[in-house]
Amino acid sequence: MAKYLLLKHYRGAPAPKNDIPMGEWKPAEVDAHIKFMNDFAEQLERNGEFVDAQALSPDGVWVRYDGEGKAPVTDGPFAETKDLIAGWMVIDVDSHDRALELAAQLSAAPGANGEPIHEWLEVRPFMNERPNVTD
Amino acid sequence: MDGIELRELVPRVLSVLVRRGAGFATAEDAVQEALIKALSAWEREAPADPTGWLVTVAWRSFLDMTRSATARRDREVRFDAEPPAGAVPSVDDTLGLYFLCAHPDLSSSSAVALTLRAVGGLTTRQIAQAYLVPEATMAQRISRAKRTVSEAGVEGPGDVRTVMRILYLVFNEGYSGDIDLAAEAIRLTRQLAATLDDPEVQGLLALMLLHHARRRSRTRADGSIVPLAEQDRDQWDTELIAEGIDIAQAALARDQLGQYQAQAAIAALHADATRVEETDWVQIVEWYDELLRFADTPIVRLNRAVAVGEADGAPAGLAALTEIDGDVLRRDAVAAYLHERNGDLELAARLYAVAARNAPNLAERDHQTRQAARLNELLQRR
Numbered sequence: 403m404a405k406y407l408l409l410k411h412y413r414g415a416p417a418p419k420n421d422i423p424m425g426e427w428k429p430a431e432v433d434a435h436i437k438f439m440n441d442f443a444e445q446l447e448r449n450g451e452f453v454d455a456q457a458l459s460p461d462g463v464w465v466r467y468d469g470e471g472k473a474p475v476t477d478g479p480f481a482e483t484k485d486l487i488a489g490w491m492v493i494d495v496d497s498h499d500r501a502l503e504l505a506a507q508l509s510a511a512p513g514a515n516g517e518p519i520h521e522w523l524e525v526r527p528f529m530n531e532r533p534n535v536t537d
Numbered sequence: 538m539d540g541i542e543l544r545e546l547v548p549r550v551l552s553v554l555v556r557r558g559a560g561f562a563t564a565e566d567a568v569q570e571a572l573i574k575a576l577s578a579w580e581r582e583a584p585a586d587p588t589g590w591l592v593t594v595a596w597r598s599f600l601d602m603t604r605s606a607t608a609r610r611d612r613e614v615r616f617d618a619e620p621p622a623g624a625v626p627s628v629d630d631t632l633g634l635y636f637l638c639a640h641p642d643l644s645s646s647s648a649v650a651l652t653l654r655a656v657g658g659l660t661t662r663q664i665a666q667a668y669l670v671p672e673a674t675m676a677q678r679i680s681r682a683k684r685t686v687s688e689a690g691v692e693g694p695g696d697v698r699t700v701m702r703i704l705y706l707v708f709n710e711g712y713s714g715d716i717d718l719a720a721e722a723i724r725l726t727r728q729l730a731a732t733l734d735d736p737e738v739q740g741l742l743a744l745m746l747l748h749h750a751r752r753r754s755r756t757r758a759d760g761s762i763v764p765l766a767e768q769d770r771d772q773w774d775t776e777l778i779a780e781g782i783d784i785a786q787a788a789l790a791r792d793q794l795g796q797y798q799a800q801a802a803i804a805a806l807h808a809d810a811t812r813v814e815e816t817d818w819v820q821i822v823e824w825y826d827e828l829l830r831f832a833d834t835p836i837v838r839l840n841r842a843v844a845v846g847e848a849d850g851a852p853a854g855l856a857a858l859t860e861i862d863g864d865v866l867r868r869d870a871v872a873a874y875l876h877e878r879n880g881d882l883e884l885a886a887r888l889y890a891v892a893a894r895n896a897p898n899l900a901e902r903d904h905q906t907r908q909a910a911r912l913n914e915l916l917q918r919r
Contacts, residue, residue, distance in 0.1 A: 425890035425909040432910045436903050440759060457899050 404531075405453060405494050406501040408508060409524035412460055414485025419520035420513045427514050438511045446493060451504070457489035501525055538583035540576075541724065547572060547658030548631045550591045559599050561637065562683040563606070565655050567599035573660055631656065632732045635725075636695025639703045640686045647682035648703045654679055656728075657721055667716045697733065701741050701797065704729070708745050719749055739788035740798030746781035747804035750774040762904040766813045778808045796831035799824055818848035835865040843871055851879035869895060870905055877912065886912035 424432065446452035463478030480486055491508070495501050505523045513519035547568060554564040571594040575587075584590040638652040650668075653659045659667075665675035708722035726742045754768035763769075785801040803824045810816040825841035838861050846854020854875045861868055873888035889909035896902035 423890075424906050425886075425893065426913055427910050428914050429907055429910040432903075432907050436761070437759070457902075459897070460894060 403494050403496060404498070404501075405492060405528040406498075407524075407526040407528065408491040408493065408501075408505050409526065410488045410490065410521070411524070412486040412488040413482070415522040415524070418509075418513075418522060420515075420517050421519075422514035424513075431512065431514060431516060434512045434516065442508055442511075443491070446491075446504070451493050451495050451500075453492035453494050455489070455491040458487055460486060460488070462486070498527070501527075538579060538587060543572070543575060543579070543587070544658030544724075545728075546588050546591055548634050548656050549588060550595055551634065551655060552630055553592050554595055554599060557596070559596075559603075560687070562680075562687050563602050564595075564599055565683060567595045567602060569654065569660065570598040571595035572658060576660070630732075631728065633695070635700045635729055635732075636697075637686055639695070639700040640689060641696060641699055642685050642689040643682055645703065645706060647678055647685070648699070649706055650675060650678050651682040651686070652703055652725070653707065653721070657725055659716060659721070663716050667710070667718055697735060697738065700729065701726075701738065705741060705745075705797075708748075719745070719752070723749060736788040736791045736793045737795040737797050739784050740795060740801045743781045743785035743788065743801035744797055744804055746777045746784070747801060747808050750777035750781065750808060756900070760900055761907075762900050764904075765807065770811060770813075773808065781805065782808065794827060794831070796828060799828040799831060803828070816847070818844055822848045835861055835868075839865060839868060839871055843874070846875050846878060851875050855879060866895075866897060867892070867901075870901075873905075873908065882912050882916055886916065 424435070427435070443452060443455055462480055463476045464480075465474050465476045468475040493501060493504055495504065502525060505525050509521045509523050510518040511521070550571070551564055551568045554567060555561055559567070568591070571591050574594055575591060579587075634656050635652070638655050639648045643651065650664055653664050653667075654661065661676050661679060662672050664679075665672040668675065704722050704726050707725070708719050710718045723742070723745045726738070726745055730738045730742045751768065751773050753774070754770070754772040755763055757763060781801070782805045785798065785805050788798050789802065803821055806817050806821050806824070821844045822841065825837065825844055828837055829841070838857070842854050842857035842861065845857045855872075858868070858872055858875060869888050870892035873885045873892055876882075876888060877885035886909050889905050889912065893902050893905035893909060896905055
């Protein structure tokens with residue numbers, strides 16, 4: 403089994419095919435989308451592939467150390483052009499192909515006009531391959 | 538014997554150990570060990586004298602811990618493992634435990650954790666699950682909290698306002714995992730109200746009961762939010778409401794108003810209305826004005842603006858909203874609602890979309906997104 407992070411972006415990902423903001427969808431389309439997301443997570447749990455899912459607020463700042471006794475330096479909120487993560491899902495799956503398959507399923511979530519959004523998701527393998535101890 | 542009955546014994550057993558001279562921090566660890574043993578040993582049958590069983594097992598654990606601690610100290614020549622004798626907190630009853638666990642030197646999260654363990658009788662694992670943190674993290678938080686309490690010591694009877702704030706925080710956490718924190722907060726507040734004669738504690742208990750009575754109607758099966766006006770009032774727990782109203786009225790009759798009693802009065806007025814149209818908004822606004830005297834916070838002002846909008850019309854509500862800063866959480870949602878009531882659907886739709894963007898959780902984000910979508914559909918049909 404291997405863990406993968408599926409990252410969803412508010413901004414910074416290539417534009418999806420069905421790119422209409424959620425606030426402009428019809429109520430039934432919003433409902434269908436929310437139901438799809440809930441069902442997807444439940445299905446992963448039933449499969450034994452779900453680890454974690456979290457959504458992030460769009461508010462955020464950069465911060466860094468500014469020397470002894472000084473308050474941290476902050477920069478933000480993020481500029482409109484900045485890549486911005488919306489949330490993630492961590493899955494534990496048998497293969498890289500399975501991770502891609504699940505990400506594609508998630509990307510098919512219905513959006514405006516009931517059509518799949520075709521949203522781009524970032525798939526990142528965890529760096530937790532066992533160390534080689536056979537040398 | 539169920540888990541709750543067992544939990545009720547925990548503060549009593551802890552008090553016995555402390556009365557026998559055990560330091561609070563170690564005694565509390567010993568009781569936790571006994572509790573965990575009881576949870577498995579009593580699964581099939583509880584002993585004839587559960588309290589006696591727990592005291593015996595906890596005392597044995599305490600002696601073991603003290604012996605190994607003494608041995609380690611002797612080996613390492615360390616003397617800082619135990620607090621100086623003079624600063625050892627004296628805890629001789631459950632009320633004292635409430636004060637100790639809500640010690641003013643503790644952060645809220647530490648006080649919550651310590652209260653749930655030492656007074657509530659929950660295991661570290663249960664608390665960790667309820668707050669969605671690793672068990673090791675919660676264990677560290679609790680042992681640091683005990684160190685802080687031991688070092689600070691206890692003077693005077695403690696501050697009941699801090700205790701109430703901590704209990705209300707637990708109540709508002711709701712439930713996740715297998716522990717119902719709202720129900721647990723009610724149990725602990727009930728116990729506090731039985732120990733301490735204070736109309737504000739009664740007010741807090743009434744407030745919790747009245748909110749809890751409506752819990753089932755507040756969310757749909759899929760987790761989505763049902764606003765107060767749309768709730769199925771047949772689902773409200775009338776027994777809890779009756780109890781809450783009785784307690785609130787008895788407290789208010791004593792004429793020592795405070796913020797929890799004022800909030801309970803508002804909750805009682807909502808609970809009293811069998812249909813949303815029957816809500817006495819004028820009286821609710823009056824209670825919000827009272828509440829402002831005790832707790833002038835943006836949240837109270839925001840809720841007051843909603844009530845003013847219902848009592849005197851949307852323009853009055855919008856006027857009340859102007860005195861609240863733009864960055865106050867959920868202000869956009871309230872503004873959207875009031876503008877919709879005022880007939881400005883385009884502005885309302887835009888504000889619902891902003892409210893969705895700034896929502897503090899997914900359920901509220903979904904709710905506000907649905908509101909925006911509903912209005913946009915209406916506007917397109919025009």
